[in-house]
Amino acid sequence: MSRKWRIGALSLIITLHIITKKAFAQHIAPVDSLFKQAQELAKAGKYKNSRKLARQVISIVPQHTDAVLLIGRTFAWQNMSDSAKATLLPLIQQAPPNQEALLVLADAELWAGEPEQSLQFAETGQKAFPASPFFLLAKARALHHLKRYKEATEVVRAIPEEQPQYEAALTLLEKIIDASMVNRLRVVHQSTVFMESMSPWHLSSIEYTRLAPKAKFLARASYAQRYSKQSIQGELETYPQLTKNTYVYLNAGFSDNKLFPTYRAGAEVYQVLPFKIEASLGARTLFFPSETVVLYTGYLGKYFQKQWLSFRPYFQKQQDGWQTTGIVQLRQYLKHEDEYLTLTLAKGSTPYNLVGFEEISRLDAARVGMEGQFRLGKSYLAGGTLMYEQEEYESDASHNRITMGLSFQVKF
Structure with missing residues (x-):
């Protein structure tokens, strides 16, 4: 070139x-x-x-x-x-x-x-x-x-x-x-006072919970005092996980047959859905001496970043049709997942704490309440409940009651 x-x-x-x-x-x-x-x-x-x-x-x-x-x-x-x-x-x-x-x-x-x-x-x-x-x-x-x-x-x-x-x-x-602290021991006491001339009600319980990798187990002993009567009840509960997104609730209990149902049993299937939504269907069966009561129930809940919103209905078959109850709960989580405030709104006959047959037979009720739980160090939790309820046992008569409760829990 x-x-x-x-x-x-x-x-x-x-x-x-x-x-x-x-x-x-x-x-x-x-x-x-x-x-x-x-x-x-x-x-x-x-x-x-x-x-x-x-x-x-x-x-x-x-x-x-x-x-x-x-x-x-x-x-x-x-x-x-x-x-x-x-x-x-x-x-x-x-x-x-x-x-x-x-x-x-x-x-x-x-x-x-x-x-x-x-x-x-x-x-x-x-x-x-x-x-x-x-x-x-x-x-x-x-x-x-x-x-x-x-x-x-x-x-x-x-x-x-x-x-x-x-x-x-x-x-x-x-x-x-x-x-990793998979054991829980919790003590709860609630007192109910009536605005009408009725003696207060008291309900106390102590429960032990064990958390396993694929299940949760709970044993509870309860004591109730109402109408000058005293009664005790024992319960066992478990939440076994069947699949990644499916778990069940199983409950069995017995009592001394003075206030609580003689026997009780419950079962519910929970399914985790997309978008952090949970749904369930189940029933609670209460064996009283005079009657067996079946409460059909379900649950629909949604988790947000720091909130939880849920709706739970109850359906009870009676001679003149069905009685229904709807319960809405909104929970705000605080700094820790164990710390929260919960607002509860309910309309219908099913009570918050089911003890005696009289509560099951009431015609209607309306309820509003607040519940909270807070940490006292790494291993201790304290909680409180304040609830107002107006209930109707007869078409022309109603009761107004306030329930106050305290709880204490230790993790180990």
Whole structure:
């Protein structure tokens, strides 16, 4: 090649390089701007619009990993774990896997109620990045949700103090220690006073609860004093988990046949639905000496971030038709899941605390009440109840009563 041709080829290469560099710079500017807009939209909770801009970024720069991660994160924040996985799996299938993608997937599965899958992603990240404390924390969270408290404690304690995740680890450790206290002993006393000339009623109980990985067991002894009569009752309850989203309530009890039903039994099936909604169907059977009463019931509840809203109906078959009761409860959780305030509104004949047959036979009632529970240190809880009720036993006569209660609970 002659000198003239060599100079011409070199000039062409330089020119093409300059043109390409300018074009690339022109591309980068709008890409950066689009990605920043996508980030701002995600922070504002406008996830769909954020993903739209992030996809535009990817269409310009296909290897824009941060845009792919942003799309995956917004799916995770919306509890759309399948979409998050479909987006981020290509990033963790490469060698080495993308660290942030593994962390996002571990969080997404945990938020979606899949702690086993979350644990798998956390362990994969721990193997690929053994020096990273992020995966230790993710693994501990998954083990905590799986109720493998001993393993979770060991993993948390392995996070060095100098790591920025150490404070979060201490907070998680406190939760694990709290959850590992699977025994509960609770004492409750309630007194009911009437605005009419009736003697007060008293109801006391002591109950022991044991929390198992797949069930809850409860034993309760109750004492009632009404109409110058005294009565005791013993009950056993359990809440076994049948599947991941299904559990049942079973109850059996007996008494000395002075006030309480001679025998009682109950069963209810609970189903966890999407969007943190629960529903159930069941019945309670009360065997009094003079009559057997069957109360059909159900439940519909929804959990929000810090609130719980529920509706429970009762249906009782009588000679002249059906008697119905509706109970609405709104609970506000405070700093800890054991601390809350609950507002109760009810209309119908079924009582709040069912003791004697007389309450079952009343015609109607309306109730409003507040209940609260608060922590006294890590292992102790105290609660209180205040409730007003207007009840009708005859069509032309009604009673007004106020119920006050105190409770104390210890966890160990």
